[in-house]
Each structure stands twice: as C-alpha cells, then as structure tokens.
Amino acid sequence: MRFRDRIARFMYGRRGTDELSRFLLIVTIVLxxxxxxxxxxxxxxxxAAAILALGYCYFRILSRNIYKREKENGWYLRKKRAVAQWFRSLKDRWQQRKEYKFxxxxxxxxxxxxxxxxxxxILTCCKCGNRFERKT
Ligand SMILES: [Zn+2]
Structure with a gap:
C-alpha cells in the first residue's frame, strides 16, 4: 500500500483541515x-500557548466528531465575519469623514x-426612534 493511500485510509471519517484549524496553525507560527x-x-x-494551539489544531483535524467540529468552525467563521465587517465599517467612515459625521x-x-x-x-435614531441633539 502506498503512503498516500495509507494517509487517505487513516483520515477516512475524520474532520480534516478547515478554516479554524488553518487559523490555529497561523496562531501557532506567530506564537x-x-x-x-x-x-x-x-x-x-x-x-506553551503555541503548543496548546498546535495540539488543539491537530485534535480538530483528527477528530471523528465532525458535527461538533463543524459547529466550532461555524462559530469561528461568524466571529471572523464580524471582525471583517467592523474593519470595513471603519474604512467606510474614514473615506466619508469629509462629507458626513457619525x-x-x-x-x-x-x-x-x-x-x-x-x-x-435633533437626530432621530432609525432603529429605536430615540431623539438627541448633536452639532454637525
Ligand atoms: Zn437608537
């Protein structure tokens, strides 16, 4: 049996790599x-933190509990999207700073x-209807 086939057989039914495990690997390298x-x-x-991150990364890659690893990856992707959204909002506000006030x-x-x-x-909040005064 070739090495590649042995690896494929070993990984059968296991989670494998995903976004979170790749992120953990980058965190390990940075640490x-x-x-x-x-x-x-x-x-x-x-x-010590790098060893823990790498251990968790391998645990996730080799785990057979695919459902739980999928949920963890989904949580990570939601957090990653929220952070990206925050940076995009910051960039938009910076680009519009001369015409608008926030x-x-x-x-x-x-x-x-x-x-x-x-x-x-007098500003009226579009979400809750609260009214407050600000100098523009
Ligand atoms: Zn409001």
Missing amino acids: IVLSWVTGEVIGSLCW FRCPSCKTLLRVPRGKGKL
Whole structure:
C-alpha cells in the first residue's frame, strides 16, 4: 500500500483541515516567532500557548466528531465575519469623514450618519426612534 493511500485510509471519517484549524496553525507560527523575540518569561508563555494551539489544531483535524467540529468552525467563521465587517465599517467612515459625521445612538448604540455643516440637529435614531441633539 502506498503512503498516500495509507494517509487517505487513516483520515477516512475524520474532520480534516478547515478554516479554524488553518487559523490555529497561523496562531501557532506567530506564537513561536513571538517566543523567539520576547524575553524568557513571556517567551516561555508564548511557547506553551503555541503548543496548546498546535495540539488543539491537530485534535480538530483528527477528530471523528465532525458535527461538533463543524459547529466550532461555524462559530469561528461568524466571529471572523464580524471582525471583517467592523474593519470595513471603519474604512467606510474614514473615506466619508469629509462629507458626513457619525454618531452613536445613546440608547441602542446604532451608528447614525449625518451630513456635515448643518449646525445643531435633533437626530432621530432609525432603529429605536430615540431623539438627541448633536452639532454637525
Ligand atoms: Zn437608537
């Protein structure tokens, strides 16, 4: 039996790699590099964290509980999407900063966009209907 066939047989019914395990591998590499460049105490903490991350990564890849690993990966993808959305929003606000001013609703924290240079305005939140005054 060829090596490749043996690996394929070993991996049968197992989860294999996914987005979360790839992310864990990147985290492991970053932690190893950090353990080289930081001091002795922080370096050994980074090393220990790298070992844990790598162990968890392999546990996930070799796991036969596909349903649970799928749920973990789904959770990771949702968090990743939320972070990407936050950065996109930050970029949009930066690009529109000369024409618009942004405010958070004091009660529901929804972000409101208002044209600049209109003086004092009473803003009405589009989500909860709360009214508050701001200088544009
Ligand atoms: Zn609101």
